Amino acid sequence: SQQGEEDPQALSIQEGENATMNCSYKTSINNLQWYRQNSGRGLVHLILIRSNEREKHSGRLRVTLDTSKKSSSLLITASRAADTASYFCATRHSGGSNYKLTFGKGTLLTVNP
Amino acid sequence: GAGVSQSPSNKVTEKGKDVELRCDPISGHTALYWYRQSLGQGLEFLIYFQGNSAPDKSGLPSDRFSAERTGGSVSTLTIQRTQQEDSAVYLCASSLAPTNQPQHFGDGTRLSIL
Numbered sequence: 001s002q003q004g005e006e007d008p009q010a011l012s013i014q015e016g017e018n019a020t021m022n023c024s025y026k027t028s029i030n031n032l033q034w035y036r037q038n039s040g041r042g043l044v045h046l047i048l049i050r051s052n053e054r055e056k057h058s059g060r061l062r063v064t065l066d067t068s069k070k071s072s073s074l075l076i077t078a079s080r081a082a083d084t085a086s087y088f089c090a091t092r093h094s095g096g097s098n099y100k101l102t103f104g105k106g107t108l109l110t111v112n113p
Numbered sequence: 114g115a116g117v118s119q120s121p122s123n124k125v126t127e128k129g130k131d132v133e134l135r136c137d138p139i140s141g142h143t144a145l146y147w148y149r150q151s152l153g154q155g156l157e158f159l160i161y162f163q164g165n166s167a168p169d170k171s172g173l174p175s176d177r178f179s180a181e182r183t184g185g186s187v188s189t190l191t192i193q194r195t196q197q198e199d200s201a202v203y204l205c206a207s208s209l210a211p212t213n214q215p216q217h218f219g220d221g222t223r224l225s226i227l
Contacts, residue, residue, distance in 0.1 A: 031213055042117070042204055042218030043156075050213065088155060092213075099144065100169065101216060103155040 005104050006089055012110040019076045021107040023089030024069075030094045032065055033101065034074050037086045046074075046087075051094070079111045115139075117219035119205050125225045128197060134190040134222045138207030145188050146216060147180060148204045156204065162188060192224075200226045 006023050013019055023032070031050045035043040049056045049065045049072070056063045062075040076083055086108050090101040118137040126132055138145050144163055148156040158172040162182045173179070177195075182188040192199055202223050206216035 033215060035218075040220070042220045043206075043216075045215035045217065048213065048215055090156075099163070100146065100158050100161055101156075102158070103148075105155040 006087070006107045008107060009105070010108045010110070012112065013079055015079060015081055015111055015113050017079055017111075019079050019083070019109055019111070021074045021087050021089075021109070023072045023074070023104060025072075025089075025091045025102075026070065027091075028094045029067075030092045032063075032072050033090045033092070034061075034063060034072075035088045035090060035103075037088065037106070039085075043088065076109075079109075081111050081113045083111045084109060117205055117207055117217050119203075119219035119222050121222055122220065123223045123225075125227065126195060127227050129194055131191065131193045132195055132224065134192075134203050134205075134224070136188045136190070136205030136207075136219060138186065138188070138205070139217055140186075142207035142209055142217070143185065144208045144210060144214075144216075145182060146206045146208075147188070147190050148206065149174075150202045150204055150221070152201075159190070159203075195224075195226045197226045200224055 033048045034046045037043045047058050047063050049063050060077045065072045086106040088103050088106040090103045120135045146161050147159040150156050160180050161169045164185045165182050177193045180190045202221040204221040206218045208214040208216045
């Protein structure tokens with residue numbers, strides 16, 4: 001079964017607005033990562049948050065992690081048309097098989113100019 | 114090279130043919146991963162290499178799929194007797210070490226089976 005589940009599946013906003021995407025997972029994790037994928041391209045790593053961290057910032061990105069609720073959120077502030085892409089959360093399990101990432105199905109973000 | 118390179122970028126072949134997909138990871142990256150992405154779906158883990166060894170092949174869908182890595186660098190994913198359900202984008206990623214490191218992805222090979 002999918003470890004990470006993002007919601008919403010699709011999000012459409014106007015340029016300048018903030019975009020929030022959520023991710024839930026089922027098992028204990030070592031870390032959680034967010035990736036972006038532009039159409040027809042590979043995934044680009046955005047940010048990694050460890051299980052002992054609660055919040056992390058990188059430029060216009062803010063990620064939170066709540067291990068008690070097994071959930072994470074990605075906030076993109078002051079969105080731009082160039083932010084249009086699919087966003088995936090990926091979890092790295094703790095314990096065995098901790099080398100691989102388990103991805104959700106992603107959120108398709110459309111930022112309208 | 115600067116990033117992970119995959120070839121070919123697109124491959125169209127007839128059902129029943131064999132295909133070979135290639136991945137050149139970032140120099141120095143010991144960990145290499147293959148994923149499969151079907152239309153509108155997330156990534157499905159296929160196989161992981163640490164150096165030339167593949168400690169986890171559990172994601173390979175069937176015995177028609179195999180992969181190898183030589184010299185701790187280039188990897189090839191081979192699909193024998195292709196079926197239409199094999200149509201997908203095959204993504205390769207590499208990382209410095211399989212722990213708290215991000216994975217760096219290539220742009221993938223888009224495989225279409227007619």
